[in-house]
Structures are given as structure tokens and as C-alpha cells.
Amino acid sequence: MKSEELQTYSTPLIGHQLMSVEKRDQTWFFRFAGDITVATESLWRLIEKGRIVVTSEDHGHQFGLPERVDAAERVLASTILRTVEAAVISLSSGDLTIGFNGGMQLQLLQPSSGYESWRLSVQGSETICTGGGDITRIP
Secondary structure, eight states: OOHHHHHHHHGGGTTOOEEEEEEETTEEEEEETTTEEEEESSOEEEEETTEEEEEGGGTTOOTTSSSOOOHHHHHHHHHTTOOEEEEEEOTTTOOEEEEETTSOEEEEOOOOSSSOOEEEEETTEEEEEOGGGOEEEEO
16 A cells, blocks of 8 residues: 555544543543544553653553543643644554644554554544554445
């Protein structure tokens, strides 16, 4: 698959805002305006100014803080009123990087050669990152 074709799968995210983040069982759901959802059971992280703000691995840990980390709340607080400016799927790994205005990035990583990582649902069609970073499209 060519990089140009691959990028068309993620372009529907551009111009939309993140509306909600929810963890149900082992699955994280990132819901965007425009009936767009990204779901993952794999590692994700939020980057701002070249630093990690929060990751899926941080959720529920206290780290010596007064309260446990609520990763969903941190993502929403950091991305409120920000619009997606870029959405790129890595040709080599299948990682999905969603870039918001102001330089914020939500990175959904593919950590496995065998398991699927993330699923992008756009108005009934799905793009799935399968094992090894291969991308499958279901119309």
C-alpha cells in the first residue's frame, strides 16, 4: 500500500474536535465530532511540547500524587477546544498520530506483530491496524 492511499483513511479526522474519552473494560474510546471514533486496547500517549502528558499506562496510578491519574480527564482537559490538524498513519509501524492545533499529539501505538492495535470508525466504515502494523480497510 502506498503512503498516499494510507493517509486517506485517517483524513476524516481533520477539522474535528475530540468530544469524549472513555475506558470500558480494556478498551479506550476516543470520540470525535462527525461520528468518528478511535478504539484501542493498546498503548497510547498524549504529547505536548515534546513531552509526555499522560499515557494509557498511567491511568489509575497514584505516583505519589493526591489522587490517582484519570487519563481520560487529562486528555480531554489538554485537548479542549483544539481541532485536529493532521492525522498520519505510519507506513512502517501502523502507529496513528493525531495532531491537534497548538502542537499537541495523540499517538496510538502498535506494539505487537500479531494483535490488532487500533480501529478508526468513520460513519460505518473501519480502518484497522492489524498485527505487524498492516492496515485493513472495511468499507
